[in-house]
Amino acid sequence: MARIQLFSDDGLEELERTVDPGTTSSVFSNLRPDTIYTMIVVSDDAVVSSDTRKTNLLDGxxxxxxxxxxxxxxxxxxxxxxxxxxxxxxxxxxxxxxxxxxxxxxxxxxxxxxxxxxxxxxxxxxxxxxxxxxxxxxxxxTENANESPVLSNCPNDTAAVLPDTSSFVSVTWTPPTATDDDGTPTVSSTHQQGSLFEYGLTYVTYTAVDTEALTANCSFTVNVTDTTLPVINNCPGTVPALLIPGDSLVEVLWTVPTEGDNSGFVTLMSTHSPGAAFPLGDTPVTYTAVDAAGNTMACIFNVSVTPARSVLFAINLEVQETLSPPSQEERFLLEQGIDALWSDAVNK
CATH class of the missing domain: 2.60.40.10 (Immunoglobulins)
Incomplete structure (x- = not known):
């Protein structure tokens, strides 16, 4: 008896059968296509023949x-x-x-x-x-394992200064480039280069998405500073007031000034408010405008309180100034006349 041994080149298959002496052919079926096999014929423990062949590649x-x-x-x-x-x-x-x-x-x-x-x-x-x-x-x-896209040349943090006459400034940069191992990814961003930015720190983020929904992000900041001082409009001049005899304070009114700033963010503070009570003499009043960057502008004026020589003078003078402001000479004569009337009234 002779033995026929069949081995696949990858070592996954090993077949053997016995044939009668004188047999010159044998068919092995159900082999894998497109695979190299080696056949060895052994008789009386001796190799009498061998051959190596490759099965055909089927197309079904x-x-x-x-x-x-x-x-x-x-x-x-x-x-x-x-x-x-x-x-x-x-x-x-x-x-x-x-x-x-x-x-x-x-x-x-x-x-x-x-x-x-x-x-x-x-x-x-x-x-x-x-x-x-x-x-x-x-x-x-099989294909390469899909990897996340890559964003290259992400812009550095960018700084800009707010112009004197605008609340915004246009900032430009070179957008990053996106690559992927599977085509060209889709790129989006929170801001486009050349966009307008207001005062403060803004984060700009680019996102790349590939066909497998894998993503990559790239972020940088745009820092807009402000060096322009705020403005105070209609700052009052000296505000006069008369103190009636016997009083220690007098309430004084004035028109509040207005503030403005290129950043659009400004706060107006003051040491005194209209209607506040002031003592005799000159008292400085300060208005301070502060913008978001800490830039300041001040408006300073005096509230000047002088004594009235009589109650009637103070009252009459206020009436006169309301109707038609008196001249310096008229003011003096009016004061003298009121004083005389007041003296006569006291002595009677």
Whole structure:
């Protein structure tokens, strides 16, 4: 008796059969397509012949969709098949799977959990009762594992100064560039270069998204400063007032000045408010405008309180000034006359 041994080159298959003496041929079936096999004929423990051949590549199967970790297979339906078996092996023989059963009537299967950038050979066998017929085989490589996109040349933090006459300033920069291992990613940003920025610190973010929805972000700041002083309009001059005899304070009114600033953010503060009570003499009143950057502007004027020589004089003078302000001479004569009337009234 002679023994025929058959070994696949990848070491996954080892077949052996015994034949009668004088036999010159033997057929091994259900071998994997596109695979190298070595056949050895042994008689009386001696090798009498050997041969190495490669099975044909069948074309009844195709890889219709390939990703980094999966391959979708389609094949020609065998009408009498009761099921199908899918087997695959990687070129480096580190990954192999046999006899994955697929129900009859199907002509498509998705093989998953594969290694990226690896060459695989897939084979399909139609099971018809106790017979197994090759449908076909296909060799294809999985794609590279998709990686997140990359944003290069992200702009540095940028500074700008607010102009004297505007609440905004246009800021420009060179946008970053986006690349990906799978096409060109879509890039969006919170602000476009050349946009208008107001006073303060603003974060600008670019986002790149690839076809697998993987993202990359790039951020920098635009810092807009303000060196322009605020303004105070209609600052009052000296505000006069008369103190009636017997009183220690007099309430004084004036028109509040208005403030402004190029940043649009300004606060007006004062040491006194209209209607405040003032003593005899000169009291400085200060208005201070402060913008968001801390720049300040001051408006200073005096409230000048002088004594009235009599109650009647003070009252009459206020009436006269309301109707028609008296001249200095008229004021003097009026004061003297009121004083005389007041003296006569006291002495009687």
């Amino acid at each position: 199967i195709s890889a219709t969709m390939v990703t980094s970790d999966s391959v979708q297979l389609t094949w020609n339906v065998v009408g009498t098949a009761t099921s199908y078996e899918i087997s695959f092996i990687s070129q480096d023989t580190t990954t192999a799977e046999l006899n994955t059963s697929i129900s009859a009537g199907q002509s498509m299967a998705l093989v998953q959990n594969l290694q990226p950038q690896t060459l695989y050979t897939f084979s399909i066998v139609a099971v018809i009762g106790t017979t197994r017929n090759n449908v076909g085989s296909v060799t294809t490589a």
